[in-house]
Amino acid sequence: MNNHPFHHTQTAHCESGVISNLLGHYGLRISEPMAFGIGAGIFFAHLPFVKVNGVPGTTYRIWPGAIFQRVCSRLGVKMETAKFSSPEKGMAALDTVIATGTPVGLLSSVYYLPYFPPSYRFHFNAHNLVVYGKQNGQYLVSDPVMDTVTEIDPESLAQARFAKGFPAPKGKMYYPVHVPDVASFEKPVKEGIQQACHYMLKIPFPMFGVKGIRYLANRVKDYPAKVGERKSALYLGNVIRMQEEIGTGGAGFRFVYAAFLQEAATLLKKDELSKLAAELTQTGDLWRNFAFSAGRVCKSRAADNVSYKELSEMLLQCAAAEEAFFRRLAQVKF
Amino acid sequence: MKKEEVPQDGDNLHEGTFKQIMYAVDNSGNYVQVQSAGWEPENIALTQAWEEVNDRVEQARKRVLAGEISPVAFYMEKNIMDLALLASYVGKFQWQVKRHMKPAVFRRLSDKMLQRYADAFKISKQDLLQVK
Numbered sequence: 001m002n003n004h005p006f007h008h009t010q011t012a013h014c015e016s017g018v019i020s021n022l023l024g025h026y027g028l029r030i031s032e033p034m035a036f037g038i039g040a041g042i043f044f045a046h047l048p049f050v051k052v053n054g055v056p057g058t059t060y061r062i063w064p065g066a067i068f069q070r071v072c073s074r075l076g077v078k079m080e081t082a083k084f085s086s087p088e089k090g091m092a093a094l095d096t097v098i099a100t101g102t103p104v105g106l107l108s109s110v111y112y113l114p115y116f117p118p119s120y121r122f123h124f125n126a127h128n129l130v131v132y133g134k135q136n137g138q139y140l141v142s143d144p145v146m147d148t149v150t151e152i153d154p155e156s157l158a159q160a161r162f163a164k165g166f167p168a169p170k171g172k173m174y175y176p177v178h179v180p181d182v183a184s185f186e187k188p189v190k191e192g193i194q195q196a197c198h199y200m201l202k203i204p205f206p207m208f209g210v211k212g213i214r215y216l217a218n219r220v221k222d223y224p225a226k227v228g229e230r231k232s233a234l235y236l237g238n239v240i241r242m243q244e245e246i247g248t249g250g251a252g253f254r255f256v257y258a259a260f261l262q263e264a265a266t267l268l269k270k271d272e273l274s275k276l277a278a279e280l281t282q283t284g285d286l287w288r289n290f291a292f293s294a295g296r297v298c299k300s301r302a303a304d305n306v307s308y309k310e311l312s313e314m315l316l317q318c319a320a321a322e323e324a325f326f327r328r329l330a331q332v333k334f
Numbered sequence: 335m336k337k338e339e340v341p342q343d344g345d346n347l348h349e350g351t352f353k354q355i356m357y358a359v360d361n362s363g364n365y366v367q368v369q370s371a372g373w374e375p376e377n378i379a380l381t382q383a384w385e386e387v388n389d390r391v392e393q394a395r396k397r398v399l400a401g402e403i404s405p406v407a408f409y410m411e412k413n414i415m416d417l418a419l420l421a422s423y424v425g426k427f428q429w430q431v432k433r434h435m436k437p438a439v440f441r442r443l444s445d446k447m448l449q450r451y452a453d454a455f456k457i458s459k460q461d462l463l464q465v466k
Contacts, residue, residue, distance in 0.1 A: 012355040012367070033357070033365070053416060111414070117352040119380060122414060147353060147369075164422040234386060237379035244376040246354050250335055255357035259365035281359060285335060295375025298382055 006103050006132035008142040008149045012249030012256060015067050016041060017144025018105050018128040023077065025103055026179035030075075037260030038074055038188045039067030040195035042253055044322075045208045046216040055238045058216065060252030062199070064126035064167070068174075070195070074188035078178035083170040087158040090171030094131065097175060103132035103142070107172040109163030115143070115150045120246055125165050131157070145246055189264045190334045196257075197330035200322065210323045217315035224308050232308065233298045240291050240298070251284035251291075258284065261329075272332055276325065283321040290314040335359070337366060341373035347380060387414055398465045404440030405465045406431070409455040423454035 006025055011017030016036040023030050036042075041061050048056040061067075072079050084090035097104050109125045110116050133140040138151040152160075161171040200209040207215055216239070223232035243252040249259075258280040265273035293314060297307045335358045353369040360366050394408040410420050421428045424447075433439050434447075443451075445459075452462045 010355055010369075012357065053414070117347075119347045119384070120352075122383075123419065145354060165419045168422075233382060237382045240375050240379040241383065244373060245380065250340075250356040250358070250370075255335060255365070259357045262365050277365075278363065281335070288335060291373075291375045295378040298375075299378045 006130070006142060006149075009144070010147050011144045013041075013061075013247045013253070014128040014144050015039075015064065016256075018130055019068060019071050021130060021142060021144060022103060022105055022176060023075075023179060026176055027181065028075070028077070028179050028183055030071075030185075031263060033256050033260035034185065034189075034263055035071050036067060036253070036256050037196075037264060038185070038192040039070040040192045040199065041067045042196050042257040043199055043208075044210070044212045044252075046212045046219070047207055048219065052238075055234055056219075058239050058242045060243055060248060060254075068128075070192070071188075074191055075183045075185075076178075076180050077176055079174050080177045081172065081174040083172050084162075085170075087162045087171065090161055090173070091154065091158055094173060095134065097173070098131060098133055098139075101133075102175050103130050105130055105174045106157075106161055107169035108157075108160035109165070109169065110160075112156055112160035112163060113143075113152065114156050115141070115146065115152065123163070123165055125163055125167055125169055185267055189268065193264070193329060193332070197326050200326045201330065210319055210326065213315055213319035213322065217312045217319065220315060221309055221312035229301060233301055236294050236311070237298050240294050243287060244291050251287040254280055254284035254287055268334070270332070270334075276329055276332070279325055279328075283318065283325055286314070286318050286321055290318060337361075337368055340368040340370050342371045343374045343377060344371040345374075345377040347372060347377055387411070395465060401437055404435050404437045405462055406440060406451055407435040408465050409451070409457070409462065413455055420454060424450045 007021070009017075009021055009024075011020060011032040013032065013036065016032045016039065019035040019039070020030055020032045039062070043062045044060055046056065046058045050057040071077070082093060084093065094104060094106070106129055108127050108129060109123060110127045111121050111123045113121070113127070129141055129143040131139045131141055138153060139157055140149060141152050142149050161169055163169060203209050203211070206212070220236070223235055227235065244250070249256040258277045261273045261277035261280065265271060265277065290311065294311055297311060335356070337358045337360045340356050340358050353371055355367050356370045357365050358368050390411045391408070394403065394411045397403045398405055398408045410417070415423070417428045417431060421431045424431065434443060448459050448462060452459045455462065
């Protein structure tokens with residue numbers, strides 16, 4: 001659709017970052033926070049029965065792919081997506097598309113990405129990156145969490161795209177076939193905000209949204225008694241990683257969402273939203289305090305009930321702050 | 335979080351090569367992107383996760399050398415896989431992979447099966463047969 005070179009911008013989160021970079025290539029300028037907000041990416045869930053390497057799952061964001069799909073449908077972007085039954089077919093299809101100069105988004109496993117810092121290479125299968133060309137047999141990669149563009153050899157890319165496990169990427173690739181020249185963000189912003197409030201406040205199960213934070217708080221309190229010192233520290237460590245590790249922008253996406261609200265305030269000329277952004281920043285700081293204390297508990301291996309009880313209370317504070325925040329956000333009249 | 339408060343605790347976990355983007359507010363309260371070299375709690379949690387992995391690998395190594403389990407179990411841990419993941423890589427049921435972790439069963443595996451395990455672990459067949 002156009003021939004100018006692909007412009008890479010480093011972002012905090014891979015999914016909203018790929019959206020921002022890909023749509024920007026077609027002249028639809030959308031910042032990472034804006035994509036994250038329109039896609040209603042902010043969320044919370046604690047799922048003790050979904051174990052990853054034996055550790056209960058916690059998430060601060062909506063499930064992978066949801067942000068993408070929501071942004072596209074709200075902005076009227078048409079995407080071509082494809083999955084493949086074999087690496088050969090998947091790599092051939094990729095070659096055909098990039099030969100036309102179209103940058104392609106790919107789902108991959110970070111475990112097989114050689115340019116990734118080794119310390120981060122676990123079997124995480126929902127990483128998004130863009131391949132925008134091929135040179136001397138190497139694929140040119142714009143990975144949104146990396147500082148600059150990089151390259152990857154075909155074998156590693158095939159392994160990353162066709163990693164097994166859950167969810168299996170099955171070589172999923174996607175690229176825009178229609179991007180509107182002008183898109184009004186106003187309605188998508190409203191819809192995104194309303195959806196985020198709904199997910200944080202209204203899901204009638206205890207593991208999701210604000211309820212989910214309280215649910216985690218209650219479980220953290222009993223970790224030392226229930227699973228012992230070693231596992232308590234591992235469980236807690238996983239919560240910290242989901243909150244602060246690469247891709248969250250800090251405080252489990254709370255700061256990205258606050259940045260979105262700030263941008264939305266200017267866009268919709270609503271001062272209310274920038275006040276709410278400031279409030280969410282404070283809530284984010286509460287989360288950071290929790291992570292800091294939790295880190296200290298992990299390190300000292302102090303599996304006494306007192307420290308876990310204190311952490312549990314900090315989580316309850318976060319829950320209270322988020323509940324107040326989302327209730328106010330839900331009442332903003334557009 | 336203020337811009338100046340964005341942590342820079344490198345801790346050399348990523349060999350100083352990697353910085354991630356954080357969102358923080360500047361003096362006038364506006365959000366900006368700031369690069370961060372890392373943060374203490376995250377580093378602790380990540381180090382702890384790797385210690386757990388290395389522990390499991392070491393345990394498995396000892397048990398292979400003691401003849402209790404086959405190299406399949408060792409390389410599974412080394413590749414941070416679990417039974418379900420390894421089974422899907424080699425195209426077998428989990429109970430079959432579990433059987434292959436018995437040294438007696440492992441010794442009788444066909445060349446084809448050994449090759450599949452070697453491919454799943456991205457090593458050669460010779461490497462699969464011996465654990466150092």
